[in-house]
Amino acid sequence: MKRPRKVIVVGGGLGGLWSALRVAEAGFQVEIFSLFEVKRSHSVCAQGGINACFDTKGERDSVWQHIVDTLKGGAYLANQPPVKSMCEQAPGIIRTFERMGVTFSRTAEGLLDLRLFGGVKNRRTVFAGASTGQQLLYGVDQEIRRLESLGRVQKYEWWEFLSLVKDRQGTCKGIVAMNLRTMDVKHFRADAVILATGGMGQVFGHRSTNSTNSTGAAACRAYRQGAWLANTEFFQFHPTAMLGDDKTRLMSEAARGEGGRIWVPKNPQENRRAGDVPEQERFYFLEEWYPSYGNTVPRDVACRAIWKVVHEMGLGVSGENKVYLDLTHLNPGFIEHRLHAILDIYRKFHGADPVHEPMEIYPSAHYAMGGLWVDFEKDQSDGGLKPGSPRNHATNIPGLYACGECDYGYHGANRLGANSLLSASFSGRVAGEAVANYLKGLEDELLSVPERFYLDEVKRQQSINLNLTSSDGSENPYTLHRELGEIMSGQVGVVRDNAVLNTAIDSLQELEQRSHSVKLDASNEWSDQGLIYVRQLQEMIRLGAVIAGSALARDECRGAHFKPAFELPTPKDAYPGDPAYEAYRESWKKQNQTWLKTTVAEHSADGPRISFREIDLSVLPPEEPRDYR
Structure with missing residues (x-):
């Protein structure tokens, strides 16, 4: 049997x-x-x-x-x-x-x-x-x-x-x-x-x-x-995350779907409370730039719009990296019924009530x-x-x-x-x-x-644990994780640049070396949280290198990957449908090896090896990415 x-x-x-x-x-x-x-x-x-x-x-x-x-x-x-x-x-x-x-x-x-x-x-x-x-x-x-x-x-x-x-x-x-x-x-x-x-x-x-x-x-x-x-x-950044010192917390897209509006004061020196800013002095930038979809544009589009308003136009609320997500114009009973869970989170961790004053939000890393x-x-x-x-x-x-x-x-x-x-x-x-x-x-x-086969792998894992617990290094793993987050959020974030990505890759390589010289304070051999954390941290650093390496290999703007230097070229005064314009775009596509291909990373001792694979496009013929304007 x-x-x-x-x-x-x-x-x-x-x-x-x-x-x-x-x-x-x-x-x-x-x-x-x-x-x-x-x-x-x-x-x-x-x-x-x-x-x-x-x-x-x-x-x-x-x-x-x-x-x-x-x-x-x-x-x-x-x-x-x-x-x-x-x-x-x-x-x-x-x-x-x-x-x-x-x-x-x-x-x-x-x-x-x-x-x-x-x-x-x-x-x-x-x-x-x-x-x-x-x-x-x-x-x-x-x-x-x-x-x-x-x-x-x-x-x-x-x-x-x-x-x-x-x-x-x-x-x-x-x-x-x-x-x-x-x-x-x-x-x-x-x-x-x-x-x-x-x-x-x-x-x-x-x-x-x-x-x-x-x-x-x-x-x-x-x-x-x-x-x-x-x-x-x-990597998707969610446009409406609640800021916090410990972490960011999701304010669901349902808030926009139920009628929430994103805005900033038109005056960068505005110091009044949000509720005191008159309607005509508010910049509802998603509604103005994307009238067909308004506040319900996809997350990548909303994130780049917030990035532009804050970092390029200097209109962040109180001069900081944040904008308003406003529910105050909606019926209080309605939003309490439909959005109670996120309202409670905001009240608890921010100390303000979204029913009566707009939430302060900013894009945050959210989904792979x-x-x-x-x-x-x-x-x-x-x-x-x-x-x-x-x-x-x-x-x-x-x-x-x-x-x-x-x-x-x-x-x-x-x-x-x-x-x-x-x-x-x-x-x-x-x-x-x-x-x-x-x-x-x-x-x-x-x-x-x-x-x-099983016993050898167990011994290998035990050896990794022993090397880490017996390390006499001086690096603090929590400091390394914070540095990893700063590298990834700052250099591999919403907007990307090849020179900056190369700097990020170098920094990540250095960070991985340092991660092998950590200091673990735990003295017991059971429930060693420091050991668990360090092993996860090392993998996160390696993943960061794969993300940055893949981003470096893709020289185009597509979805959540945005390199301004590689936006699809548009000849001056050309328009969709014009033969010269279409010929120019087709020429660009043929020269770009990543066009409509999947990025594949394979592990090697020298870092990720990046290649590209064809995509099955048999259901819907590809067009240009949707223009949400």
Whole structure:
């Protein structure tokens, strides 16, 4: 009798739980590894909603328009078959969440309520107040708990993934992980591994909306063992983040979708309270520059507009790096009902009430469009994903899959708001189904992999721990992390320049060397938080080098990657449709090796090796990136 096949899922957010659910329902054993209780995963921080076309507002919205908005909003840099299937299956995913017990906000008639989000003109975002991510995660977690009670799922909470274990052929056959309470390092066998470890916002330091656990360390460890990283230069800055000394906190895009307005005083010396500034003396720059979309332009467009107003025009509020997000013109009861969660956050951490005075906000590092490269198989019959194909969400390492924010698959150069919860749920479901079919095709037995493969990897990880704990260096890891954040936010941020990027890469190389000479103050061998932090910090620095290197390699302006020196050239007095103008643009595209291609980074001892791969553009012929003016 053969041993039951087993799958390890690393990560307990929406992507991880959905993948575990599908694998377990297919009859296989699942072990979930998480840095903490899965209900604390970063998915709970998603606020505004999840996209799906229901058109309950009668705006003639359609699934096709959802596909178009996602592809155009991502500047045509996403492979199109996965996006097509994601948008088509979005309504079904919402219905499944409902059956799990998620209570979405509804209209007075009992229909699913919808709100407006950035980059679209139709209300398409289903929501549960302003804590949608939390409600979705709790719904899936209840299903996982049911399978736990049946013995088909086992959770390892408070464990950290350290590395993959591969057999002679380079196939992933398990992991090495560390118990964060005892610091024990152990190996775990598996027939396949799914990484669902979330984003990497902490690479940008405390100027990130992400939690302190969103380090990207797991993805980087897989990268250093041979997995490819793709499109990492595309890092989304959220335009409306609340400033803070410890970190920035997200003020959901739902605030703009419900009617919030962004503005600054026209007078740079204005010193009156925001509410005392007359309407005619306010500069509503998004509404003036982008009248077709106004305050609901995509995040990359809004961020660059705020950057221009603050840094180029010198109109930041009180001469500082901030602008106003104003809800005070809206009905207090309405916004309290629709946005209660973010209002509470602002009141608690800023000490002011957004119902009565505008919020002070500024762009902050928020979401990685790039991540681990994953494959897909196209369904030739309808142009979407082939259901259940073992290629779907497979990395370039056999037996290793990735889903959620740690993969690069759905957003191209820019993610539209509320597509994150959708992509996490959809990709987790697809990855789980792909792994189930991958297991059905396996012929070898897991126990045939020699024990020494696992023991050698455990010894290697223990050696890394010992070297760090016995280091007599003098570097403070918390200081190094702050320096990393300053380098990334200041030199690899909203606006980029090649000379500055080269400086950033040099600084990151120096920072990595210094990270090997840290001083750890802990004297105990259990629950050594300093050791955990330093190991994550080293991976964040390496990820920073991949992001900066990929940004240096892409000489164009596309989505969240903006190099003013490489804006698409426009001959003087030319206009779209003019033959000379179109010929000039086509010539430019042919000379640019990155045009409509995916950036792929491979690990090497000398740093990331950058190459470019073709994109599947079979669903929607690419045009110029959408002009939101």
